[in-house]
Amino acid sequence: xxxxxxxxxxxxxxxxxxxxxxxxxxxxxxxxxxxxxxxxxxxxxxxxxxxxxxxxxxxxxxxxxxxxxxxxxxxxxxxxxxxxxxxxxxxxxxxxxxxxxxxxxxxxxxxxxxxxxxxxxxxxxxxxxxxxxxxxxxxxxxxxxxxxxxxxxxxxxxxxxxxxxxxxxxxxxxxxxxxxxxxxxxxxxxxxxxxxxxxxxxxxxxxxxxxxxxxxxxxxxxxxxxxxxxxxxxxxxxxxxxxxxxxxxxxxxxxxxxxxxxxxxxxxxxxxxxxxxxxxxxxxxxxxxxxxxxxxxxxxxxxxxxxxxxxxxxxxxxxxxxxxxxxxxxxxxxxxxxxxxxxxxxxxxxxxxxxxxxxxxxxxxxxxx
Numbered sequence: 001x002x003x004x005x006x007x008x009x010x011x012x013x014x015x016x017x018x019x020x021x022x023x024x025x026x027x028x029x030x031x032x033x034x035x036x037x038x039x040x041x042x043x044x045x046x047x048x049x050x051x052x053x054x055x056x057x058x059x060x061x062x063x064x065x066x067x068x069x070x071x072x073x074x075x076x077x078x079x080x081x082x083x084x085x086x087x088x089x090x091x092x093x094x095x096x097x098x099x100x101x102x103x104x105x106x107x108x109x110x111x112x113x114x115x116x117x118x119x120x121x122x123x124x125x126x127x128x129x130x131x132x133x134x135x136x137x138x139x140x141x142x143x144x145x146x147x148x149x150x151x152x153x154x155x156x157x158x159x160x161x162x163x164x165x166x167x168x169x170x171x172x173x174x175x176x177x178x179x180x181x182x183x184x185x186x187x188x189x190x191x192x193x194x195x196x197x198x199x200x201x202x203x204x205x206x207x208x209x210x211x212x213x214x215x216x217x218x219x220x221x222x223x224x225x226x227x228x229x230x231x232x233x234x235x236x237x238x239x240x241x242x243x244x245x246x247x248x249x250x251x252x253x254x255x256x257x258x259x260x261x262x263x264x265x266x267x268x269x270x271x272x273x274x275x276x277x278x279x280x281x282x283x284x285x286x287x288x289x290x291x292x293x294x295x296x297x298x299x300x301x302x303x304x305x306x307x308x309x310x311x312x313x314x315x316x317x318x319x320x321x322x323x324x325x326x327x328x329x330x331x332x333x334x335x336x337x338x339x340x341x342x343x344x345x346x347x348x349x350x351x352x353x354x355x356x357x358x359x360x361x362x363x364x365x366x367x368x369x
Contacts, residue, residue, distance in 0.1 A: 001110055001111070002049075002106075002110040002111070003110065004113075008139060008158035009115070009157065010112065012115045012116075013114065013115070013116045013117070014116075014117045014119060015085050015118060015119070016118070016119045016121070017085055017087055017089040017118065017121060018085060018089075019085045020082060020083070020085070021083040021084075021085060021116075022080055022082050022083075023053055023080070023096075024079070024080040025051060025073045025081070027050070027051055027074065027078065028075075029049035029051070030049060031049065031074070031075040045103060045106065047072070047103045049103075050074050050100050050103060051107060052069060052071050052072060052098055054096065054344070055067050055094060055095070055096045055345075056095050056097075056202075056221075057092060057095070057201065058085070058116070058345065059086060059090070059280075059345070059347065060084065060085075062344055062345045065080075066081065067083065067345050069099040069100070070314050090202065090279060090280050091119060091120045092199055092223070093116075093176075093221045094116035094118060094202050094221070095113060095116055095219075096114055096115075097112060097114075097179070098112050101313075105181050108179060108181050109141075109142075113137065113139070113177075114137065115175065115177050117175065118202075120277060121277070123278065124277040125273055125274075128198075128273050128277075131172070131173045134172055134174050138176065138179060138180065138216070139155045139158070139180065140153075140154055140180030140183045141153050141154075156257050162257055162258070163257065163258040163260055164258070164260070166228065166259065166260070168228065168231055168261055169228075169229065171225050171226070171227045171273075172227070173223060173225055173226075174226050175221070175223055176214065176216060176222045176223070178216035178217065178219065179219070181218060184215070184216065184218060184220075185216040186214070186215050186239050187213060187236060187237070187238060188212065188213045188237050188239045189226060189235075189237075189259075190234045190235045190236075190237060192232075193227065193259060193261075194210065194228075195210070195212070195224045196210050196224060196225040197211045197224050198223040198224060198276060199221075199223040200220070200221070201222075202221060203347075204276040204278075205276060207275065207276060208274065213239065217338060219340055220340070228259060228261040231262060232261055234259040235255045235256070235258055236255075236256045236257045237255055237256055238254060286326065286349050287349070287351055289326060291324075291326040293326050293328045294325040295321055295327050296328045296329075296330070297329050298329075299329060299331050300332040300333075300334065301331070301333050302335060
């Protein structure tokens with residue numbers, strides 16, 4: 001089992017805008033003879049015990065000693081990554097995981113992932129800053145016994161169907177992170193419990209938005225307020241999760257977490273959040289930008305290729321443009337399964353989606369993700 005500090009998930013890292021985050025990766029995994037010699041063969045995963053560090057949501061450099069996925073921390077070695085959090089960095093829910101080509105999927109499937117929280121500053125409403133908070137790192141784990149079946153579970157902070165205690169009317173901020181490699185998660189609250197969406201993928205919405213469900217693609221994050229109006233036992237559940245299943249797979253998904261709602265109110269604030277922190281300049285709405293569109297591209301994901309080509313190595317640069325230019329990319333997925341999309345260290349904005357997809361993606365098409 002590959003893990004960070006022997007735990008599932010890895011430790012939650014908490015920082016503030018202006019901080020310098022130093023993370024030392026001490027690789028105590030065992031070396032594998034001849035591992036990594038065939039790293040150009042996309043059909044042959046390799047470097048299983050070589051690792052590094054990559055983040056989602058940080059506005060940071062991908063060069064040098066920062067979020068550089070081309071640094072290899074080999075077995076028996078250690079490396080310290082330095083991640084400077086800029087002064088006007090957005091607050092929010094981010095995360096980290098290894099990203100060595102050839103082994104990142106294997107390492108993440110074992111549970112090598114953790115949350116990064118950029119704390120809210122004084123421009124956030126006081127009731128939001130003082131609200132009780134629950135970190136929920138969701139891991140999709142599979143195993144098989146002697147039968148031909150795969151057994152599939154979703155764990156919350158390493159636990160199967162844990163319980164949360166809250167009072168009637170209490171508001172709890174859930175920081176949700178989907179670390180599942182092959183799974184999109186759709187989360188709903190049962191009974192007289194409500195969800196109010198605050199942010200998607202580390203980007204605050206314009207205002208708190210009541211929702212029936214929260215859609216988390218693989219690597220997605222969502223910040224929501226959970227509140228229950230009556231006492232009882234209810235559940236957070238996974239609904240229509242669109243698991244990228246294999247033949248013979250047995251699913252044990254359903255209930256994600258039980259909610260024990262008590263009659264007796266706790267010492268809590270009943271103030272409802274009505275506003276959210278403004279997004280920083282690098283996450284402003286670019287639809288109103290005066291910049292001309294300097295280039296348009298269409299990217300098609302099919303047969304594990306991008307526009308019919310497989311990735312080879314760091315020298316494989318297909319698109320190049322200047323810092324500060326405005327590009328318009330159209331993403332096309334002709335396959336039946338959903339496909340996530342992520343750009344390293346740079347944010348982008350969703351400006352339009354097909355009408356039939358509007359209820360299955362983020363409710364925040366105006367927010368950078």
